[in-house]
Amino acid sequence: MKLAVYGAGGHAKVVVEIARQLGYQTISLFDERWQELGETEGCQVIGGWQDMLSHLASNPDCSAHVAIGNNSTRLKRLQTLKDLDVKLPVLIHPKAYVCCSAHLGDGSVVMANATVSVGSSIGLGCIINHNSSVDHDVKLGDCVHICPGVNLAGEVQVGHETMIGIGSCVIQGIIINDRVFIGAGSVVVKDVKCAEKVYGNPAKSP
Numbered sequence: 001m002k003l004a005v006y007g008a009g010g011h012a013k014v015v016v017e018i019a020r021q022l023g024y025q026t027i028s029l030f031d032e033r034w035q036e037l038g039e040t041e042g043c044q045v046i047g048g049w050q051d052m053l054s055h056l057a058s059n060p061d062c063s064a065h066v067a068i069g070n071n072s073t074r075l076k077r078l079q080t081l082k083d084l085d086v087k088l089p090v091l092i093h094p095k096a097y098v099c100c101s102a103h104l105g106d107g108s109v110v111m112a113n114a115t116v117s118v119g120s121s122i123g124l125g126c127i128i129n130h131n132s133s134v135d136h137d138v139k140l141g142d143c144v145h146i147c148p149g150v151n152l153a154g155e156v157q158v159g160h161e162t163m164i165g166i167g168s169c170v171i172q173g174i175i176i177n178d179r180v181f182i183g184a185g186s187v188v189v190k191d192v193k194c195a196e197k198v199y200g201n202p203a204k205s206p
């Protein structure tokens with residue numbers, strides 16, 4: 001199995017490790033800094049975005065993943081790949097637990113020790129990071145990042161391109177809108193409006 005990964009930074013290292021666990025034998029990395037990076041996690045970084053598109057065009061059996069931490073950049077790149085009908089598999093670490101009734105959008109990644117519970121629906125290109133839990137009937141939009149150690153209670157809704165900072169928790173039924181930034185270690189007990197940055201316990205705007 002072949003995988004082309006866009007992005008070759010810290011997040012890409014974790015993605016490469018998961019892809020290897022899942023049996024991808026040929027992993028090619030692409031990043032605009034490819035000349036300075038050389039290799040990441042034992043994989044050669046062989047070009048930038050245009051090179052990745054050429055590589056995918058000449059290798060129709062190759063799947064792709066966008067391993068960029070920035071949610072809006074990740075979404076733009078994924079939309080281009082979707083328009084080109086590139087295969088964008090969901091990457092689930094063998095030590096993650098994803099219920100069979102959960103739905104994961106193309107290009108999402110679920111890291112080790114994360115749990116995605118019953119009835120959850122996760123959009124395109126989401127990152128469900130290490131040791132996080134997404135409880136029953138949670139809905140995530142596209143390119144949401146659930147950082148390590150986050151706990152989302154049942155029926156939480158999270159909008160597109162939102163980042164929930166490391167170690168935060170969100171009580172049941174809360175609605176967090178698009179492009180929100182929740183600071184590390186926050187306790188979210190009220191709905192959060194679009195593009196707000198909130199943090200603390202209880203989480204509030206600064």
Ligand SMILES: CC(=O)SCCNC(=O)CCNC(=O)[C@H](O)C(C)(C)COP(=O)(O)OP(=O)(O)OC[C@H]1O[C@@H](n2cnc3c(N)ncnc32)[C@H](O)[C@@H]1OP(=O)(O)O
Nearest residue numbers: 129147148164165166181182183184185186198199200206
């Ligand atoms: C695998 C991975 O690495 S995934 C990446 C995980 N990373 C994260 O989750 C990072 C989340 N980022 C944060 O929490 C950031 O601190 C932010 C975005 C909330 C705030 O960043 P900034 O806007 O730059 O705020 P800044 O650092 O200037 O701090 C402003 C004030 O808020 C306080 N503050 C900042 N973050 C937090 C927080 N999470 N909780 C409580 N207080 C905070 C600061 O102590 C400071 O207080 P002071 O004015 O009394 O000194």
